[in-house]
Amino acid sequence: MRGAVLAPARICRTSRLMPIPARIEDDLPFLTELRRDLHAHPELGFEEERTSGIVARLLEGAGIKVHRGLGGTGIVGTLQVGDGTRTIGLRADMDALAMPEMAERPHKSKYAGRMHACGHDGHTTMLLGAARYLAATRDFSGTVHFIFQPAEEGRGGARRMVGDGLFELFPCDAVYGLHNMPGLAIDEIAVVEGPQLASSDSWRVTFRGTGTHGAKPHLGKDPITAAGTFLTSLQTIVGRIVDPLQPAVVSACSLQAGSPKALNVIPDTVEIGGTARAYSPDVRDQLEEEIGRLAKGTAAMFGIALNYQFERRIPPVINDSNATARALGAASAVFGEKVRTKFPPSTAGDDFAFFGQNAPGCYVWLGNGPAADGALHHNTAYDFNDDAIGYGAAYWAMLVERELKAAL
Numbered sequence: 001m002r003g004a005v006l007a008p009a010r011i012c013r014t015s016r017l018m019p020i021p022a023r024i025e026d027d028l029p030f031l032t033e034l035r036r037d038l039h040a041h042p043e044l045g046f047e048e049e050r051t052s053g054i055v056a057r058l059l060e061g062a063g064i065k066v067h068r069g070l071g072g073t074g075i076v077g078t079l080q081v082g083d084g085t086r087t088i089g090l091r092a093d094m095d096a097l098a099m100p101e102m103a104e105r106p107h108k109s110k111y112a113g114r115m116h117a118c119g120h121d122g123h124t125t126m127l128l129g130a131a132r133y134l135a136a137t138r139d140f141s142g143t144v145h146f147i148f149q150p151a152e153e154g155r156g157g158a159r160r161m162v163g164d165g166l167f168e169l170f171p172c173d174a175v176y177g178l179h180n181m182p183g184l185a186i187d188e189i190a191v192v193e194g195p196q197l198a199s200s201d202s203w204r205v206t207f208r209g210t211g212t213h214g215a216k217p218h219l220g221k222d223p224i225t226a227a228g229t230f231l232t233s234l235q236t237i238v239g240r241i242v243d244p245l246q247p248a249v250v251s252a253c254s255l256q257a258g259s260p261k262a263l264n265v266i267p268d269t270v271e272i273g274g275t276a277r278a279y280s281p282d283v284r285d286q287l288e289e290e291i292g293r294l295a296k297g298t299a300a301m302f303g304i305a306l307n308y309q310f311e312r313r314i315p316p317v318i319n320d321s322n323a324t325a326r327a328l329g330a331a332s333a334v335f336g337e338k339v340r341t342k343f344p345p346s347t348a349g350d351d352f353a354f355f356g357q358n359a360p361g362c363y364v365w366l367g368n369g370p371a372a373d374g375a376l377h378h379n380t381a382y383d384f385n386d387d388a389i390g391y392g393a394a395y396w397a398m399l400v401e402r403e404l405k406a407a408l
């Protein structure tokens with residue numbers, strides 16, 4: 001943060017109606033400066049050296065035990081207080097996106113082609129704010145792991161942390177996630193049981209026939225005609241097979257065959273690829289099976305060979321009912337009646353799902369105010385709203401203090 005030129009924090013204390021602890025309020029100028037510094041120095045997945053260095057130093061400065069380098073650049077801070085045996089994990093993501101920041105602002109990205117366009121700078125800051133508060137007040141009994149993950153944006157940071165032994169080294173009875181949401185007011189939060197984000201999987205179908213002269217199709221096996229049949233049937237999976245009350249998406253997004261320079265050649269192969277999205281493990285299984293079944297049937301019909309691959313990338317994020325009830329209690333204590341218990345799930349994915357597979361979890365949507373200039377997540381003008389920092393940090397702190405209640 002040294003040398004950073006920062007505009008005054010957008011803090012309006014008088015407008016705050018909700019109980020943000022005074023100690024967090026007092027920390028807001030520091031946290032706002034930190035957030036803007038992180039915004040100005042975005043780092044891509046698994047390259048968060050500077051960011052994770054700052055995270056580790058601040059945690060250690062607060063007296064929190066730090067484990068570095070889990071899942072590459074991941075950090076876990078552990079704060080144990082009293083003799084309570086319950087342990088919970090709180091997750092923040094640290095990475096930025098490979099895209100340019102186009103809006104002018106004092107804390108604009110200093111790096112071409114890198115930008116905090118999803119607000120992970122805010123997520124990191126809010127969890128640090130809660131950690132500093134909890135380490136100072138110590139008004140709970142149990143253990144909290146502050147999990148700062150790398151590479152949420154499609155590079156597999158959560159999976160790698162889990163693979164590197166996150167839950168063996170730091171077992172958790174419950175794990176919690178949070179994402180900012182433009183469109184919800186900053187004093188609003190959505191805490192909803194059940195599906196929050198879709199699974200995000202990739203599939204590939206290769207039809208292998210026998211290439212031949214375009215004028216003599218009877219001497220070969222044409223994979224292009226087979227591909228056409230497959231593609232026109234593909235939407236029958238969602239339309240005719242998946243339960244109409246269960247959301248699902250199957251999209252073909254890539255099609256490669258032959259050459260536009262050889263219009264008299266039937267090629268040997270056609271490669272098709274796409275994405276599949278679902279909100280339940282059952283529908284996810286169904287999509288994998290049905291895309292393959294359709295491809296196999298089509299290949300059999302045309303007498304050609306098939307290669308089918310379904311790559312499970314990210315599971316759906318599904319909020320556990322007990323964890324959601326506890327998150328709701330904490331959210332209500334901070335946001336009062338501004339808590340929403342109904343909010344539409346997102347068709348995007350979040351690899352927090354890998355944490356949720358290892359411990360009952362709850363992922364909430366924290367208000368980030370109106371989308372300034374219409375800039376939503378992953379927009380070149382997006383900026384995390386600093387007015388949300390106090391609310392997010394207060395939610396995390398309240399969740400810990402309520403779930404790990406100090407003995408009377």
Ligand SMILES: [Zn+2]
Binds near residue numbers: 117153377378
């Ligand atoms: Zn994102």
Ligand SMILES: [Zn+2]
Binds near residue numbers: 119120152179
């Ligand atoms: Zn994000």
